[in-house]
Amino acid sequence: MIYLIKILKKEFLIYSRKSSSFISPVVFFLISISLYPIGISNDPDILKNLAPGLIWITVLLSTLISFQNIFSEDYEDGSIELLLASRQNLSLIVLVKIFVNWIFSCLPIIILSVSSVFLLYFPQEGLKPLIISLLIGTPTICLFGALAGALSLGKNSITGPALMLPLSLPVLILGTQAINYSLNGINFSSNILLLTAILVFLLPIILFASVGALKLHFN
Amino acid sequence: MFQALKNFYHKLGSFPWFYKISGKVIPIVGFFSILLIVISSIWGLFFSPTDAVQGDVYRIIYFHVPAVSVSQVIYYSMSVAAGVFLIWRMKMAGVYIKSLAPIGAAFTFIGLLSGAIWGQPTWGTWWVWDARLTSTLVLFLFYLAIIGMQSTFASRKSADTAVSIITLVGVVNLPIVKKSVDWWNTLHQPASISISGESSISSEMLIPLLLSILGIYLFVFFTGLLFMRAEISSREQNKEWFKKLSSNN
């Protein structure tokens, strides 16, 4: 177990040293949030009911950009080989990597999405379901990101995004619908439960698939 | 009888036998498929009656319906090949997936394009986020993922393994996407040729449609064989059976 904590610290250090890993989600969020009113329209009620979808799309795109650097940097400097040689349980290590990537690519955006109440005229009471659905939905999207990253290791082929989008479509639909339901009085707990079910169901499967995909590169 | 089936199954997997047979079959299939497509398009575009409701716009059905149906059939056949590859490690299945993916992608694109062209006059918009259109787009994305996957692996075997896994993930994911998107009421009118119930288009229009479907399936068969032959020759060119075979014909 201790080696897992050691790896968690190592990943945190690496991410925090790379200045881009702090700034890119924040800047990315601000850019997209300011683009939407300009691009679509700054009429409050249009933005109001678009807000949930827009925030979800921002989180999805942020993961889409950052899924490359879960594994590709380790592939280039050979750490993946060392991990394979070390006989440690690779799936736990990959889980730690995904968790750290979630911290640095999704969490900032979830926290910042509170600002959408002012920027996108998002109604106050919709905030709680928004945060809950994001907190449960984004880990699943990061899982898909890890799988895409493991498969297209090193070479940025079309496979990553082409695989991630279809897989995260249901999560996107459930997430945005949960918020819309809560806004017009419908109980949205069933959506949240479904989102959790998807996350819980997919966690082991996508984890072992990613480890398998990594090993495929070193058969 | 079972023994005959088994060794036919093994013969199917052997490259030399396939290379010999496809050499003879390709020209015949190619000729017939082009012929059929030409006949059905001419018949469908100029001679079949105009539709009462949609006027002449419906004629695009002769490209849209076959393209969409063939794109889905190709994908399901690829997922069968993926299963065969993962269980029996048959190299031919890997060749099959790699060759059929671009064809499937092309026909999905044709299906989307023709659907949009047809949708414009009838629904008044080029594109409508509706269950079937979205899942066709997702199918197109999966095809791209499979094509993209081929080049990211050093060894051929691990590339085929990864591609098979993605194909199976796709087969599982497609119905899920269709179901989750279905929660919006769908504008796409029900399938005009329902296998079970009576088809809701008149017979004069139906015959050219069936002809064009047959033509396009034959065309896919033709290009599929062609692509597989090319793929086999690229994988096996340093093998003696290939040198012997390609030298004398």
Next chain:
Amino acid sequence: MKQHRLKRLYGVLFIVFCSALAFVLVYFAIRDNVNLFYSPSDLFESPPQGRNAIRAGGLVEIGSLRRSKDSLEIEFIITDLKKSIAVNYTGILPDLFKENAGVVATGYFDKNKMSLDAYQILAKHDENYVPKEVKKALEK
């Protein structure tokens, strides 16, 4: 127990445990999906409490469709051949909406007026196919 077989066992256990947990969650999600489906007779016998929206379905009674001249306001009656309730809806009806066709309306039910003001009308099935929920309700 060989080392890697033990590891594989843990992996399989982990997958089985997560799938079981997922199914339990899905069960709860479906069960307390508040806007359960009500047929008109259900609405009469056990009307839903609370403020949340419900889904009601049935066949559109022939001749019950009334459109107001100046606005998009529409009223029609749905029935399961035993009871029938009025539905009012403002907006464009889906193109497959016809009389004597199956329809599912989602909205808020008003007990004393026995009417449902719907904000979503689903009529995605054509005439020769009645939504299965409605069919179930009809057989009851």
Next chain:
Amino acid sequence: MLKTANLSYKFDDKYIFSNLSFEFANDSVFKLVGDNGSGKSTLLKILSGIYKNYEGELSFPDDNLVFYSGHKSGLKNNLSPRENIYFDIRLPEISHSQINSVLEQLDLIDNSDIQSAYLSEGQKRKINIASFMLSTANLYLLDEPFNNLDRKTTDLLQEIFDMKINAGAKIIFSSHDRSSDDFPLIDMNLFN
């Protein structure tokens, strides 16, 4: 006893090397030589467990603990040398005093806390040597450890080899110079 019996490795139905049988006695050093692509790195990767689908038998002693170091050192550029060593997954739990003593021996101590990206190529290789020194494995698999090392570091590496051998470990490393100074040779060309 580490033993291979007609070990062969096929990459997409082309054999890189085949039926290699060898017994690696304890506390000894073996030098892998052979042309490029003759399978030196592949053999090291098979022995270290990275490549799994080889043909033939491969038997390890049961208390086998492997230290593998390939062409790419696994060094993180935005971590300092000290952190790179501390977080090296191949090493057991090590104390900071051990790290300091190793850094001093390799005279890396004065820039042990700046990001490794700013170090020279030679200094980066020394960090890898530091991990090699601190490891308590009993099977060392090194891919061309002596490449472009200065005289001083080469001698130091020789010393560490002897230290590890006395401690009862086995070392198998690949190299380009075929001069069999005093290490028993395994010539991979024989098995192509």
